[in-house]
Every structure is written in C-alpha cells, then in structure tokens.
Amino acid sequence: MEYKEFLKTTLPHLGLRWRRFNRKSIRNRVIDRMRQLNLHTWSDYKRHVLENEEERYLLTGMLAVTISRFWRNSSLFERLEKKWLPVLLEAVSPEETVQIWSAGCASGEEPYSLLILWQESFANSGRSLRLLASDSDTHCLKRARQARYPASSFREMPLQLRQEYFANEKGTFSLRHDLSQKIEWFEHNLIWEPPPMNNHLIFCRNLVYTYFVDALQDEITRRFHQALVAGGFLVVGRKDRLPHGTGELFRLVEHPVYQTIDVPGAI
Ligand SMILES: C[S@@+](CC[C@H](N)C(=O)[O-])C[C@H]1O[C@@H](n2cnc3c(N)ncnc32)[C@H](O)[C@@H]1O
Structure with a gap:
C-alpha cells in the first residue's frame, strides 16, 4: 500500500x-x-x-492545515463593513449583545480581523460585541493569544491598519493594543463537540466545507443552523459551498454569506 x-x-x-x-x-x-x-x-x-x-x-x-491570514478574501471584509454588519445591527435590538463566533480560527488571524473591523467601524455605535474564537489545535490557540505574526500574514490587510494595530519588531508584527483579551478563546472540535449557541454570525472558512466529507458537512451545517439565532449569518470560505441537502436551512445571500431560513425578516 x-x-x-x-x-x-x-x-x-x-x-x-x-x-x-x-x-x-x-x-x-x-x-x-x-x-x-x-x-x-x-x-x-x-x-x-x-x-x-x-x-x-x-x-x-x-x-490539520493551519494556514490563515488577516483580511483573507479582502472583498468579504469590505462587504461585511458596508453591508452585512449594518444589516445585522439593524435587525438586532440595541440592548442585545452581538455574538460572533470564528470556528476553526487558526492562530487568530480571522477573529482579530473581525475585531479590528469592529473597532474601526462599529465600536462607536454604542453596540456591544461578544467575539468567540475556537480551534481544535491548542498550539494554534497559544499562538493566537501571543498575537505575533510574520509579514506574510498581512498581505491582504490594508497597510494602514497593520501600522495602526501592530508593532514591527524586526520583521515580526505584535498586536499593539491588548485586543487579545477582548476575544473568548476556547479549544473546540467541530466534529465531536456541540457548538456555542445564540450566535448572530458564524465564520467557518476553509475547514468544514473544504476538508470534511459530505455527510459530516451536512451534520455540522445543521448544528450551525441551531447555533444561530433566526436570520443569523454563516460565512464560509471563498471556494466553499454548503452541501445541497441543507438548502432548506440556509439561503445564499451573497457568496460566501449565507442566512438562515426561518421566520421572514427575523434575526
Ligand atoms: C485552514 S485553517 C482556516 C483558518 C481560518 N478560518 C481561515 O479561513 O483563514 C483550518 C483550521 O481549522 C482547524 N481545525 C481542523 N480540524 C478541526 C476540527 N475538527 N474542529 C475545529 N477546528 C479544526 C485547524 O487547526 C486550523 O487551524
């Protein structure tokens, strides 16, 4: 063999x-x-x-493939800022905390990107954010908390944001502000463990719909549906697609953003 x-x-x-x-x-x-x-x-x-x-x-x-980078698929971050986060904030009542979960967060590039986007565009909106980030790999989570990255991790991120949020220490970039504590990091395996509930937005990119067999994709998509509030969003990777059998649970609103199908207009 x-x-x-x-x-x-x-x-x-x-x-x-x-x-x-x-x-x-x-x-x-x-x-x-x-x-x-x-x-x-x-x-x-x-x-x-x-x-x-x-x-x-x-x-x-x-x-496990643990490659990631800041602002991965940068056009998505533009659309989140201009369209999908405003849509979400409009639908969630002002007293409610917006909950976002980055599932399979690698070394933190994705949740830090979301947090920086929030700091830049929504932190003054008076709305509060709860940001969860999980990975099955403890080494990844340790690196995420340390928040030190090579220059190559930033190739899609606007330079001005890298300069603002990271200190250049001889070619390695360390997160300046103590943003790491604003994220709830936890070890979590999507195959075996139940997801955290009541999310408004779940990020699961370049993992389930890239590496897992169809039956498992199907099962995890159903769990994501349960873990989202009605009308919540699921964001997948640029080349990812939800499995055909889950068409009654999510509709594609703008690739790679899906929304749960529930009561019309609910969130
Ligand atoms: C290719 S990275 C994607 C990182 C990020 N989401 C992105 O798109 O840039 C995939 C991550 O999924 C994690 N992973 C692999 N299997 C997993 C599982 N069963 N449950 C949770 N995370 C897993 C890996 O450790 C790795 O950090």
Missing part, C-alpha cells in the same frame, strides 16, 4: 476528504509518527489507526 491508498481508504473513517491531504509535508509528518510507533508499512499504520481511537484523534491533529 502507498501513501495515496492509505489516505483513500483511511481518511473517510475520520470524516475527511482524502485528496486534500495528498501533500509531501503531511506525508512526512505521518511517516515520523510511524517511526515513533515502530511501524514500517502503510497497511500496519492503517490497522493501528482503525483499531485505536486515540490514534485517530492524533492523526486528525497531524493532518
């Missing part, structure tokens, strides 16, 4: 689309793990994975 065959026959058991993981860097990571276990063939490792729940958990972690 070769690596490709191993992926093809093992990853569906983890709920993952095997093609996405056919990369040399990931292959090398798995080979290191096989060495640790003193297993020499892909078939031996496959058997070990299928017989051992802890190893399935570990392998899922090894496969």
Whole structure:
C-alpha cells in the first residue's frame, strides 16, 4: 500500500476528504509518527489507526492545515463593513449583545480581523460585541493569544491598519493594543463537540466545507443552523459551498454569506 491508498481508504473513517491531504509535508509528518510507533508499512499504520481511537484523534491533529491570514478574501471584509454588519445591527435590538463566533480560527488571524473591523467601524455605535474564537489545535490557540505574526500574514490587510494595530519588531508584527483579551478563546472540535449557541454570525472558512466529507458537512451545517439565532449569518470560505441537502436551512445571500431560513425578516 502507498501513501495515496492509505489516505483513500483511511481518511473517510475520520470524516475527511482524502485528496486534500495528498501533500509531501503531511506525508512526512505521518511517516515520523510511524517511526515513533515502530511501524514500517502503510497497511500496519492503517490497522493501528482503525483499531485505536486515540490514534485517530492524533492523526486528525497531524493532518490539520493551519494556514490563515488577516483580511483573507479582502472583498468579504469590505462587504461585511458596508453591508452585512449594518444589516445585522439593524435587525438586532440595541440592548442585545452581538455574538460572533470564528470556528476553526487558526492562530487568530480571522477573529482579530473581525475585531479590528469592529473597532474601526462599529465600536462607536454604542453596540456591544461578544467575539468567540475556537480551534481544535491548542498550539494554534497559544499562538493566537501571543498575537505575533510574520509579514506574510498581512498581505491582504490594508497597510494602514497593520501600522495602526501592530508593532514591527524586526520583521515580526505584535498586536499593539491588548485586543487579545477582548476575544473568548476556547479549544473546540467541530466534529465531536456541540457548538456555542445564540450566535448572530458564524465564520467557518476553509475547514468544514473544504476538508470534511459530505455527510459530516451536512451534520455540522445543521448544528450551525441551531447555533444561530433566526436570520443569523454563516460565512464560509471563498471556494466553499454548503452541501445541497441543507438548502432548506440556509439561503445564499451573497457568496460566501449565507442566512438562515426561518421566520421572514427575523434575526
Ligand atoms: C485552514 S485553517 C482556516 C483558518 C481560518 N478560518 C481561515 O479561513 O483563514 C483550518 C483550521 O481549522 C482547524 N481545525 C481542523 N480540524 C478541526 C476540527 N475538527 N474542529 C475545529 N477546528 C479544526 C485547524 O487547526 C486550523 O487551524
């Protein structure tokens, strides 16, 4: 058995689309793990994975792609500022706290982008924000709290915002203000754990609809629907699409923004 065959026959058991993981860097990571276990063939490792729940958990972690950047898909951030956050604020009563959840937040680039956008355009609106950010990878969450990033993380973010919010320390950029404490970080696995409820907006980009098999996409989309208030929004990645079977739950309002289908006009 070769690596490709191993992926093809093992990853569906983890709920993952095997093609996405056919990369040399990931292959090398798995080979290191096989060495640790003193297993020499892909078939031996496959058997070990299928017989051992802890190893399935570990392998899922090894496969995780944690690439992210600030203002990823920058046109989305423009549309959020000009259109979708104003629509949301209009619909939520002024006393209510707006709750946004970044699910699969990597090292914090996405929730910090949302927080900076909020600081810039909505912080003086008198509205309060609760921003939740989760990832299944503890190392990612640790990096998120440290909030230090290489220049490449900012290539889509307006330069003036990088200059305003980050201090350049010899080519590494550290968040200036203590914005990290304004975000509630928590470890959370979308496959196994129930989501936090009462969100007005969920971000789940370049994760569920990129890497997970259809059945799991379907199940998690249903959970997202329950975790959103009526009329709430779900934002996916630029190349992501919701599975066909969930058309009765969400309508596409403007790619990649979906809205729950509930009572008309409710939020
Ligand atoms: C490619 S990054 C996407 C980051 C960000 N959402 C973006 O679009 O830039 C995917 C993230 O999902 C996390 N992840 C992978 N499997 C997960 C799971 N089952 N539950 C929660 N997070 C997961 C990874 O650790 C990684 O940080």
